[in-house]
Amino acid sequence: MREVAIIGVGLHNWGELWDDSLRDMFVTAATNAINDSGVDHIDSMYIGCMSGGLFAAQEHLASLCADYLGATPIPATRVESACASGGVAMRMGWMEVASGLSDIVLVSGVEKMTDITGDEATFALSTAADTEYEGYQGVTFPGLYAMMARAHMAKYGTTIEQLSQVSVKNHANGALNPHAQYPFAVTLETVMNSTPVADPLRLLHCSPITDGAAAVILAPVELAKTKYKNHPMVVIKGSGHATDTIALHSRDDFTVIKAAEIAGKKAYEMAGKKPEDIDMAEVHDCFSIAEVMATEALGFFEPGQGGPAALRGDTALDGSMPINTSGGLKSKGHPVGATGVAQVIELTSQLRGDAGKRQLKDPKVGLAQNMGGSGGSSVVHILEKR
Amino acid sequence: MKIRSPRYHREVAQRYRLEAAQTESGKIFFPPRVAYPGGETAKPVVLKDTGKVLTFTVIHTPPAEYSDLSPYGLGIIETDCGARLLAQIVDCDVEKIEIGMRVKFEFRRMRTEGDEGLLCYGYKVVPE
Numbered sequence: 009m010r011e012v013a014i015i016g017v018g019l020h021n022w023g024e025l026w027d028d029s030l031r032d033m034f035v036t037a038a039t040n041a042i043n044d045s046g047v048d049h050i051d052s053m054y055i056g057c058m059s060g061g062l063f064a065a066q067e068h069l070a071s072l073c074a075d076y077l078g079a080t081p082i083p084a085t086r087v088e089s090a091c092a093s094g095g096v097a098m099r100m101g102w103m104e105v106a107s108g109l110s111d112i113v114l115v116s117g118v119e120k121m122t123d124i125t126g127d128e129a130t131f132a133l134s135t136a137a138d139t140e141y142e143g144y145q146g147v148t149f150p151g152l153y154a155m156m157a158r159a160h161m162a163k164y165g166t167t168i169e170q171l172s173q174v175s176v177k178n179h180a181n182g183a184l185n186p187h188a189q190y191p192f193a194v195t196l197e198t199v200m201n202s203t204p205v206a207d208p209l210r211l212l213h214c215s216p217i218t219d220g221a222a223a224v225i226l227a228p229v230e231l232a233k234t235k236y237k238n239h240p241m242v243v244i245k246g247s248g249h250a251t252d253t254i255a256l257h258s259r260d261d262f263t264v265i266k267a268a269e270i271a272g273k274k275a276y277e278m279a280g281k282k283p284e285d286i287d288m289a290e291v292h293d294c295f296s297i298a299e300v301m302a303t304e305a306l307g308f309f310e311p312g313q314g315g316p317a318a319l320r321g322d323t324a325l326d327g328s329m330p331i332n333t334s335g336g337l338k339s340k341g342h343p344v345g346a347t348g349v350a351q352v353i354e355l356t357s358q359l360r361g362d363a364g365k366r367q368l369k370d371p372k373v374g375l376a377q378n379m380g381g382s383g384g385s386s387v388v389h390i391l392e393k394r
Numbered sequence: 395m396k397i398r399s400p401r402y403h404r405e406v407a408q409r410y411r412l413e414a415a416q417t418e419s420g421k422i423f424f425p426p427r428v429a430y431p432g433g434e435t436a437k438p439v440v441l442k443d444t445g446k447v448l449t450f451t452v453i454h455t456p457p458a459e460y461s462d463l464s465p466y467g468l469g470i471i472e473t474d475c476g477a478r479l480l481a482q483i484v485d486c487d488v489e490k491i492e493i494g495m496r497v498k499f500e501f502r503r504m505r506t507e508g509d510e511g512l513l514c515y516g517y518k519v520v521p522e
Contacts, residue, residue: 127458134457140405141425144504144516145480146453146460147468154451155470162449162493207452257470257478262449 016045182335
């Protein structure tokens with residue numbers, strides 16, 4: 009297998025964007041990534057998208073995106089794994105370059121979520137759970153994560169204050185990110201008194217509905233060294249991917265995200281790294297409890313210690329293990345198919361030293377963890393500055 | 395939303411009668427599957443209709459088809475035969491739901507589906 013470098017990154021602004029279509033957002037992000045990398049062509053492309061059909065009445069994104077980018081007839085593949093679609097697209101692109109099948113591969117993620125009503129968006133998202141045995145009972149995604157939060161609280165004594173601090177921290181980081189959908193700080197009191205959604209979770213424990221797109225350009229390290237030298241080189245050192253049951257109720261333990269744990273182990277093993285070698289991580293905080301459980305599954309904290317660590321400030325920008333320097337899904341926004349790609353862009357920006365006001369001091373290794381549904385799929389990538 | 399009666403029809407045995415399957419090693423699968431892990435075979439069983447709450451939530455922002463029930467309790471129930479499934483917890487004060495609470499399954503109307511208003515039934519749990 010060849011080593012793979014990330015040679016270009018590009019975003020389309022995120023938010024509630026009534027003037028921007030799915031195809032236009034994709035093309036803007038892709039063009040920005042192409043320009044950032046300096047490539048004059050691409051050999052192949054992947055598009056992570058959860059539900060072009062339900063959100064935007066558009067399938068066949070392979071053809072649409074290649075067409076509007078002016079890239080036909082190159083091969084293009086749309087990848088779906090619910091909210092992990094972007095992360096899985098990253099893995100597919102990495103595999104294609106690592107295998108030697110292609111040299112220059114565009115990996116993108118896109119989701120257009122605000123063309124439909126809130127009820128319709130809730131339904132579209134709910135199809136990431138078991139439609140017949142979870143959705144039918146009237147559960148929502150906040151409801152599924154609320155049940156994990158309740159189980160975590162009962163087993164470990166995790167508190168609502170600890171979960172709320174995750175949101176406070178992510179909004180503080182997002183306030184420093186010009187691309188964030190909600191770039192403002194919130195207080196612990198505001199989070200704890202926000203509208204109840206699914207007990208014990210409130211509105212400000214939940215990530216928002218977002219339109220957005222993200223893209224990166226991959227190339228083999230050997231080629232990047234000689235030809236694409238615009239930026240300090242960032243290399244994909246490890247990739248891990250795992251699945252779990254689609255229904256939360258089918259699992260033995262509701263307090264651990266096993267797919268994230270296994271994907272993490274595989275990525276650590278491939279990269280030759282341990283949790284203590286990681287300088288920063290972007291994790292899938294679709295709900296504040298998800299960040300706590302992800303930081304435990306990835307080995308940054310012992311099971312049950314993710315909440316106390318968040319409250320102590322260990323995961324803050326100036327903490328011992330910065331988590332979601334971008335603002336996370338909570339503040340930066342969560343266009344589901346784009347999230348996994350945007351996590352990799354944040355790590356790349358930090359490793360290059362391009363992260364502006366939220367720049368960490370000389371990070372060397374970063375980890376991105378993306379997750380589908382209630383943890384039915386998860387992907388982890390480990391990036392290193394060369 | 396269009397009517398989807400074949401899709402509804404396929405789930406009737408599970409939803410109305412709690413029909414499940416038990417493998418040779420004793421694990422219960424609800425609903426029954428086409429294939430089982432490890433290549434085991436399974437025989438049909440009916441779930442015990444009593445159990446306890448393993449974890450729960452109270453939904454304040456419901457999906458559209460359940461908007462008239464909000465707020466309602468939802469929990470993961472472990473039946474007394476060891477199967478786990480998700481069900482609404484009804485006929486009780488949502489403030490009184492707790493982990494470990496004993497419950498009993500009942501046949502209930504769930505929602506209507508499609509422009510034609512197909513009546514949909516299934517299981518919910520009530521305090522035992």
